[in-house]
Amino acid sequence: MAELAEADRYLLEQIDRGNKDGWAQLVQRYQGRLLAFARSRLSRKAEAEDLVQDTFIAFLEAIKRFDRRLSLETFLFTILRRRIIDALRGKRLKLTYLQETMHGDRDDMEDASSRLEGPSMTASWYAHRAEDANLLSDALGASLNALVGRFREAENFRDLQIVEMLFYAQLRNKDVASVMKMDEKAIALIKHRCLNELRDHITAHARLNKADSQWLASPAWESAEFAASMVTQVWEAQRPTCPKRSTIGRLMLGTLDGTWKSYVEFHVNELGCRFCRANLDDLQKQTDEAPKALHERVMHSTIGFFRS
Ligand SMILES: [Zn+2]
Structure with missing residues (x-):
C-alpha cells in the first residue's frame, strides 16, 4: 500500500539530521529486496549490485523531492526500475509474470x-x-x-x-x-x-x-x-x-x-x-540465512568446550 511506514518516517528524520546510523539502517532495510528485484532482470550479479548502489546514491540526491505521503519502497523501486531499463537499453521491463506468459514477446506491449x-x-x-x-x-x-x-x-x-x-x-x-x-x-x-x-x-x-x-x-x-x-x-x-x-x-x-x-x-x-x-525472495533468503547465523553463534559460544 502506498503509505509511508512509521519506521521509514523515523529513519528519514534521522537522515535529515545527518545521522549516518539512520542511513545505514535504511540501506539495510531495503537492499535485499532491491537486489532481488535487480537480480530477477540482470544475469550478472555485479551489475545488479552496481544498480542497487546507484539507486541509493540517486535516492540521497533526490531525497528533498521525495513526497513523504508515498511509500519509500515504491520510490526506491521506481529509481531502480529506471536504471534497469537504461541498462537493458530501453528494452521493456514487464512487471508481472502473467504479462510474460500471456504476451510472450509481443512487441506492441511496452511500459x-x-x-x-x-x-x-x-x-x-x-x-x-x-x-x-x-x-x-x-x-x-x-x-x-x-x-x-x-x-x-x-x-x-x-x-x-x-x-x-x-x-x-x-x-x-x-x-x-x-x-x-x-x-x-x-x-x-x-x-x-x-x-x-x-x-x-x-x-x-x-x-x-x-x-x-x-x-x-x-x-x-x-x-x-x-x-x-x-x-x-x-x-x-x-x-x-x-x-x-x-x-x-x-x-x-x-x-x-x-x-x-x-x-x-x-x-x-x-x-x-x-x-x-x-520481497518474497528477500524474505526467503533471510529465513535461509538465519539458521546459518544462529549456527555460527552457537559454535562461537560453545567452542570453549572443545579446547584441550
Ligand atoms: Zn505486488
Whole structure:
C-alpha cells in the first residue's frame, strides 16, 4: 500500500539530521529486496549490485523531492526500475509474470510510461500536463485507492484480480477472460464500469484545473485504451494492491486464511508481481540465512568446550 511506514518516517528524520546510523539502517532495510528485484532482470550479479548502489546514491540526491505521503519502497523501486531499463537499453521491463506468459514477446506491449508518449497522445494534453503534471495523477491515485478499498472491503477479490490484470499487467480482455474462465464481454463491462467509477470519483473529490476537467470529460477518456494506459501509469507508480511485506511474510509462513490467502497467492504467484516477488525472495533468503547465523553463534559460544 502506498503509505509511508512509521519506521521509514523515523529513519528519514534521522537522515535529515545527518545521522549516518539512520542511513545505514535504511540501506539495510531495503537492499535485499532491491537486489532481488535487480537480480530477477540482470544475469550478472555485479551489475545488479552496481544498480542497487546507484539507486541509493540517486535516492540521497533526490531525497528533498521525495513526497513523504508515498511509500519509500515504491520510490526506491521506481529509481531502480529506471536504471534497469537504461541498462537493458530501453528494452521493456514487464512487471508481472502473467504479462510474460500471456504476451510472450509481443512487441506492441511496452511500459505504460512509454506508451503514454506514443502518437495517441495529443499535443494539447501534453502542453497542460507540463504545467501541472501531478494534479491529475494524484487525483487518479486517490480514486484508484478508493476503488481498490471498496473491492477489498466487500471481499470482491474476483473484480480485484480482474482490475489488476487489466490495469497492472495490461492484459487484453480476452486474456483476462481466459484466466478467469469468464466471458470476454463480462470483462469488458467490468473494465468500462471501473473507468467510469474512477472518473466519477475524480470529478467528485478532486479540485482539478480547467484543462484537466475538460480532458476528463472529453472523448479521450472514453477511449478505453487511452484511459487504461493512464491508469496503468499511476498504478505502477503507486501499487495500490501490493500486499504489505508482512503479509507476504505470512504467506510464506502459511499463516494466511481463506479468500484473503487465495487473493494474496494470486497476486504474488499467479499474477507474479515482480515487486512482491522481490520481497518474497528477500524474505526467503533471510529465513535461509538465519539458521546459518544462529549456527555460527552457537559454535562461537560453545567452542570453549572443545579446547584441550
Ligand atoms: Zn505486488
